[in-house]
Amino acid sequence: MGVAQDAAQRYNDYPTSARADYVFACMATNGRSRQVLEKCSCSIDEIAAILPYEKYLEAETVLSMRRVGGERMAVFNSAAAAEAFVADLRRAQAEAEVVCF
Numbered sequence: 832m833g834v835a836q837d838a839a840q841r842y843n844d845y846p847t848s849a850r851a852d853y854v855f856a857c858m859a860t861n862g863r864s865r866q867v868l869e870k871c872s873c874s875i876d877e878i879a880a881i882l883p884y885e886k887y888l889e890a891e892t893v894l895s896m897r898r899v900g901g902e903r904m905a906v907f908n909s910a911a912a913a914e915a916f917v918a919d920l921r922r923a924q925a926e927a928e929v930v931c932f
Contacts, residue, residue, distance in 0.1 A: 877927035890920035
């Protein structure tokens with residue numbers, strides 16, 4: 832498989848529902864206009880180009896578990912692997928914000 836083909840496959844490994852969830856959440860935060868829809872869509876496209884879906888899902892899981900809280904979820908607040916997942920997502924989101932917003 833060539834480099835371009837590999838990149839295209841990675842870019843397209845995000846399910847439509849994951850992209851839609853991201854766009855809905857982004858619009859809830861930034862406004863519900865056509866312009867925001869385009870910026871949020873651009874943002875998830877940029878994230879998908881940077882971060883494979885598996886890594887995105889791991890980071891989203893960690894963030895979700897942190898929101899739940901409680902003693903059992905403490906590992907998601909301090910584990911090095913969990914921090915790495917979130918850091919990778921934050922870097923991808925920062926890059927997407929620079930490009931799209």
